[in-house]
Amino acid sequence: MAGPANTTATTEVPGKKEPAGFPPFKTETFPSQFFWLAITFAFLFVVLWRLATPRIASTISARRNQINDDLAVAQKHRGDAEAASAAYQTALAGARARATALADNNRKSVVAEIDKQRADADARANADIAKAELRINAMRDQAKGHVSNAARDAAIDIVAHLTGETVSTDDATAAVRAATGA
Amino acid sequence: MAMALNPMEQFEVKPLIEQPLFAIAGHPIYFTNQALLMLIVTVAASLFLTLAMSRRALVPSRTQSMAEMSYEFVAGMLNSAAGEDGLKFLPLVFTLFIFVLFSNFFGMIPGSFTVTSQIAVTFALAALVIGIVIVVGFAKHGIGFLMLFVPKAPWYLIPLLTLIEFISFCTRPISLSVRLFANMLAGHTMLAVFGGFVVMLGAAGGILSVLSIAPMFLIVAIMLLEFLVAFLQAYVFAILTCIYLNEALHLHDHH
Numbered sequence: 001m002a003g004p005a006n007t008t009a010t011t012e013v014p015g016k017k018e019p020a021g022f023p024p025f026k027t028e029t030f031p032s033q034f035f036w037l038a039i040t041f042a043f044l045f046v047v048l049w050r051l052a053t054p055r056i057a058s059t060i061s062a063r064r065n066q067i068n069d070d071l072a073v074a075q076k077h078r079g080d081a082e083a084a085s086a087a088y089q090t091a092l093a094g095a096r097a098r099a100t101a102l103a104d105n106n107r108k109s110v111v112a113e114i115d116k117q118r119a120d121a122d123a124r125a126n127a128d129i130a131k132a133e134l135r136i137n138a139m140r141d142q143a144k145g146h147v148s149n150a151a152r153d154a155a156i157d158i159v160a161h162l163t164g165e166t167v168s169t170d171d172a173t174a175a176v177r178a179a180t181g182a
Numbered sequence: 183m184a185m186a187l188n189p190m191e192q193f194e195v196k197p198l199i200e201q202p203l204f205a206i207a208g209h210p211i212y213f214t215n216q217a218l219l220m221l222i223v224t225v226a227a228s229l230f231l232t233l234a235m236s237r238r239a240l241v242p243s244r245t246q247s248m249a250e251m252s253y254e255f256v257a258g259m260l261n262s263a264a265g266e267d268g269l270k271f272l273p274l275v276f277t278l279f280i281f282v283l284f285s286n287f288f289g290m291i292p293g294s295f296t297v298t299s300q301i302a303v304t305f306a307l308a309a310l311v312i313g314i315v316i317v318v319g320f321a322k323h324g325i326g327f328l329m330l331f332v333p334k335a336p337w338y339l340i341p342l343l344t345l346i347e348f349i350s351f352c353t354r355p356i357s358l359s360v361r362l363f364a365n366m367l368a369g370h371t372m373l374a375v376f377g378g379f380v381v382m383l384g385a386a387g388g389i390l391s392v393l394s395i396a397p398m399f400l401i402v403a404i405m406l407l408e409f410l411v412a413f414l415q416a417y418v419f420a421i422l423t424c425i426y427l428n429e430a431l432h433l434h435d436h437h
Contacts, residue, residue, distance in 0.1 A: 023193040024301045024367065029216075031209035033195065033302040036217035040224040041307075044281055049273035052231035056253040059238045059246075066240060 151176045189374035193299050193367065216303075219295045223284040231280070252280065256420060263424035264431055271427050274314065278307060279420035286366060286412035290405075298415075299366040301359060308359035311423045319430035330433050358422055365415050369408040376401045 023029075152172040159167045167175075195216045202210030234249035242250060256276045260268050282298055289296025297303055319327035331347040332340060376397045383394035 023190055023195065024299065024363065026195070029195040029214070029300075030302045031206065032197075032212045032214050033216060033300055034306055035206065035211045036214070036220050037303050037306055040220040041277070041281060044224045044227055045273065045277040047228040048231060048277045048280065052228075052235065052249070053253070053273050053276060055232070055235040055238060056250055059235060059242075060250060060254070062238075063240055 148173070148176055148180070151180070189371045189378065192295070192370060192374055195300065215295045216297055216300065219285070219288060219297050223281065223288050223297060226288070227280045227284045252276075252283075259417075259421055260424045260427075263421060264428035267431060268424065268427055271314075275420055275423050275427075278311070278423055279416055282307070282362065282419050283413065283416035286416055287409075289366065289370065290408060290412060296366050296370055298362055299370055301363045304359035304363040305355065307362075307419070308355040311358065311426060312355045315426045315430040318427065322431060323433065327430070327433070330429060333434065354426065358419065362415050362419055365411055369404070369411055372404055373401060373408065376404065 152169065152175075155172045155176060156167050156169070159165060159172075195214050197212035197214050198218060199213045202212050204211055230245070231249050231252075234243075234245040237243070237246065239246060253276065256279050257269065257272055260272055260275050264271070285297035285303075288294055289299065316327075319330065323329070331344045331351065333343050333347060335343050379397040380394045380401065383390045383397070385391075
């Protein structure tokens with residue numbers, strides 16, 4: 001930025017319909033450019049440095065904290081839920097075990113009761129059967145006696161009828177015995 | 183018509199008020215079309231980034247989301263390039279990024295002025311960056327900051343490499359400023375040239391008027407490209423600032 005060149009150039013207003021020359025290299029415009037750039041850039045820097053950047057940074061970090069907190073709470077809730085679920089599972093397993101044990105006991109006692117009652121019934125039935133057999137045997141013997149007596153009487157009657165002789169009871173009995181092979 | 187015929191005319195810095203406002207050290211200061219655009223850019227960016235955050239909603243609105251996105255974009259860039267301790271330069275890098283981005287995008291409005299198409303502006307920004315890098319480097323490492331120019335290499339290569347590193351460091355403000363300036367200048371010149379074609383063909387009459395539709399489509403395509411360039415150059419300017427700050431903070435031992 002040569003001083004004399006500038007002062008001569010700025011005597012006429014820059015940009016005043018002078019198409020000659022490459023516009024960005026017209027040094028007489030540089031002071032104005034630097035001035036306005038310094039003002040605007042400094043202003044923007046202060047605004048971004050003092051207002052925008054802290055606001056954006058705090059908003060972003062607040063959001064990040066919020067998300068992290070929410071995640072932590074959610075994690076805690078999940079842990080609680082998992083613990084509750086585990087407790088429920090153990091309680092359920094315990095209850096199931098108790099129920100199974102109770103059912104087992106019940107079944108055993110019922111089965112034992114049934115067995116006992118069956119054994120009693122069997123015993124009673126066997127006793128009845130034994131008594132009945134005794135009675136049957138007695139009745140059979142009695143019946144046998146009746147049959148041989150009837151045979152003896154019949155033999156006495158038959159002999160008396162056929163021969164007119166009276167056979168003694170003892171002879172008749174012996175004869176019946178001999179005939180039946182008893 | 184005159185504007186269409188001279189594609190350089192759009193880069194002319196013209197006073198909007200004939201009389202200079204005042205003079206600094208003999209240099210008159212005018213209120214120019216560029217000054218107006220700088221004011222618009224600054225006010226728009228300030229309003230956008232403060233009003234969008236005025237509610238500080240937990241669930242952001244669309245504008246708040248955009249403001250946060252631009253912030254996190256720059257913060258992420260700075261953090262990955264310069265590490266945690268680079269984040270204290272976030273306001274600076276954020277301002278650079280937003281200023282260049284808004285300047286580029288406001289320049290895309292037909293008939294407006296592209297602030298960043300002026301080498302004076304881009305060079306001033308680049309000089310600011312390099313100046314801060316030098317100040318930070320010497321403040322943090324003292325004279326050891328000069329070790330930045332001495333890479334790890336066999337001893338007989340050190341003098342040559344140091345010279346190369348030194349030259350590369352000195353060209354940084356130039357490359358940083360010219361890259362942005364040339365990109366914006368070339369893009370807008372191209373748009374003006376093709377715009378001139380459309381006008382000339384249209385004015386020629388007959389079959390040529392019909393043909394003027396071709397450069398029209400081309401302009402649309404270049405316009406889209408220029409929107410990409412507008413963002414990309416703001417990004418490049420910001421990321422290079424981050425990389426230079428990283429070197430000032432960590433010399434060569436980081437990355």
